[in-house]
Amino acid sequence: MGSRLVAMGHYQPSRVLTNDELARMVDTSDEWIRDRVGIASRRIADTETVADMATAAAGKALANSGLTPADIDMLVVATCSSVDRSPNVACRVAAKLGMAAPAAYDLNTACSGFSYALGTVDHALSAGAARNAIVIGAEKLSDFTDWTDRSTCIIFGDGAGAAVVTATTEGEPSGVGPVVWGSVPAKSDAVRIEGWRAYIQQEGQAVFRWATTELAPLALQACERAGVAPEEIAAFVPHQANTRIIDGIVKRLGMPNAIVAKDLVESGNTSAASVPLALSKLVERREVPSGAPVLLFGFGGGLTYAGQVVRCP
Numbered sequence: 001m002g003s004r005l006v007a008m009g010h011y012q013p014s015r016v017l018t019n020d021e022l023a024r025m026v027d028t029s030d031e032w033i034r035d036r037v038g039i040a041s042r043r044i045a046d047t048e049t050v051a052d053m054a055t056a057a058a059g060k061a062l063a064n065s066g067l068t069p070a071d072i073d074m075l076v077v078a079t080c081s082s083v084d085r086s087p088n089v090a091c092r093v094a095a096k097l098g099m100a101a102p103a104a105y106d107l108n109t110a111c112s113g114f115s116y117a118l119g120t121v122d123h124a125l126s127a128g129a130a131r132n133a134i135v136i137g138a139e140k141l142s143d144f145t146d147w148t149d150r151s152t153c154i155i156f157g158d159g160a161g162a163a164v165v166t167a168t169t170e171g172e173p174s175g176v177g178p179v180v181w182g183s184v185p186a187k188s189d190a191v192r193i194e195g196w197r198a199y200i201q202q203e204g205q206a207v208f209r210w211a212t213t214e215l216a217p218l219a220l221q222a223c224e225r226a227g228v229a230p231e232e233i234a235a236f237v238p239h240q241a242n243t244r245i246i247d248g249i250v251k252r253l254g255m256p257n258a259i260v261a262k263d264l265v266e267s268g269n270t271s272a273a274s275v276p277l278a279l280s281k282l283v284e285r286r287e288v289p290s291g292a293p294v295l296l297f298g299f300g301g302g303l304t305y306a307g308q309v310v311r312c313p
């Protein structure tokens with residue numbers, strides 16, 4: 001038994017915040033942000049909550065899958081920016097979409113959240129604990145952004161991405177490879193959203209160094225565990241943190257045939273939403289053939305990381 005991605009969906013708020021606008025708020029410039037981070041603009045939510053964006057993305061994924069809300073018996077939302085303590089975001093989404101009685105929980109591993117959530121869902125579906133699941137990454141990081149801090153406010157954005165995942169039938173090959181996941185407890189303070197009135201704070205250079213030196217071998221491990229050679233990978237969808245981080249990882253992967261997702265140029269860093277958002281757009285634009293192997297790899301606050309090879313829906 002295994003699982004496979006059936007369809008994707010995503011949602012982004014309509015408000016576009018450009019680098020030039022940010023340069024009127026803090027001491028920065030379009031050139032600095034493009035050069036050091038690679039972001040040109042990001043989307044900022046207005047009245048939408050994390051649950052609203054998660055629901056919109058899940059609704060689109062569901063519509064693309066051909067399944068109905070009643071078919072879904074498991075719903076997991078990866079997020080680190082939900083303000084409400086209870087109900088969790090997954091229960092809100094289940095109610096808004098009119099689902100019957102899905103197992104519904106949130107998971108917080110910050111920017112690696114989608115791959116962590118997909119890992120737990122794959123395990124549950126493989127064990128027969130559910131048949132049809134939705135995995136969502138959704139964030140409203142603008143609620144936790146200090147708009148006077150130029151080292152962080154230029155980076156983050158809001159949005160959501162979702163995948164419908166079903167258990168495979170007997171004899172059908174699994175479409176979700178084994179997850180490679182972990183954390184770095186010694187660097188647990190490198191990215192923080194702490195306290196009652198919390199703002200994102202980070203040791204930018206420490207995160208940058210870690211990401212560009214430690215992650216490529218872990219991403220390659222995900223390929224090895226899936227039995228897929230790096231040359232076979234059709235697309236690489238890493239967490240959308242910084243184009244220089246992505247380029248640094250790519251250089252060490254040896255994946256000459258892979259399209260590399262760089263959705264952060266227009267979306268910013270949307271933490272747990274960034275991987276499903278970027279994958280959903282690749283699928284929507286039909287840039288990757290259905291069934292082709294795609295390497296997902298999330299990393300960030302915790303510090304945490306997780307990745308797996310999936311077959312493109």
Ligand SMILES: CC(C)(COP(=O)(O)OP(=O)(O)OC[C@H]1O[C@@H](n2cnc3c(N)ncnc32)[C@H](O)[C@@H]1OP(=O)(O)O)[C@@H](O)C(=O)NCCC(=O)NCCS
Binds near residue numbers: 033036111151154269
């Ligand atoms: C945050 C990050 C973009 C900063 O880039 P950097 O090249 O490391 O920049 P530094 O922090 O060394 O700062 C260099 C200079 O630029 C300045 N600077 C910082 N932000 C700036 C901005 N938005 N505009 C202009 N200058 C800025 C700094 O004050 C510093 O000035 P100084 O030399 O006079 O002290 C980079 O470290 C990064 O992307 N790290 C990873 C963070 C990340 O992805 N976090 C999310 C977790 S997944």
